[in-house]
Amino acid sequence: MFTDSHCHLDFIEFDACRDELIQRCAILNINRFIVPGITAKRWPRVLELCQKYSNALPCLGLHPWWIAKATENDLILLEQLINRHDLAAVGEIGIDGAIDNIEKQTDYFVKQLHIAKKHSLPVVVHHRKSHHLIVPELKKASLEKGGVIHAFSGSYQQAKAYIDMGFKLGIGGTITYPRAIKTIKTVKKLPLDSILLETDAPAMPLEGFQGEVNSPEKVVDVFQQLCSIREESPELLQQAIEQNLQQLFKLD
Ligand SMILES: [Zn+2]
Known part of the structure; x- marks a missing residue:
């Protein structure tokens, strides 16, 4: 069984085809979706969607791209909402070094880390050109439940800083791009207990699908790519990823 540990199923790109998409995923043995919320305005949609599809698990957070508002x-x-609903995590939160407003981004990131800590929830973290800003805040917050660094890209040393704090790394379509040499090299060496699979659909299309709407179905392709990079058997990898999910999120 596969889980897409990060997909925005609530986005309008899927409005016309959500039922069919989830059925097609089931045929591919993709039976669980972790759905992060990005703005307060959209949280009700995420919660509604996860009530309708019992295999979609909600996370709520304020994403750095929309932090200005x-x-x-x-x-x-x-x-x-944390008190009223069963959330898988606080997220998507983070710091994006490629956009402005770093001060407010950091302020809201830290405040949401504190909320996660208070409610014993893991966090789903967005990063871009910001490992140097995120790592110190995670160290200070010292979350008992850890979290996942979504769409991880970076060196082994950067990965290790997160792993040492008990974090998992979300491995997605980046590893299908041959030019992502550094990240592929890192993913080859990661400890088995740190790996999660994700698509970030509808964003982050895989190599060969640039410009298209990405789909959670592609988590199978990401997995195949992971298998070609790693030395373990597909069975062992799948089993480890499932264990990692169970450990991080409250799963049945
Ligand atoms: Zn995302």
């Missing part, structure tokens, strides 16, 4: 009230609402 975020308010303290959103953080209050986040805590209220």
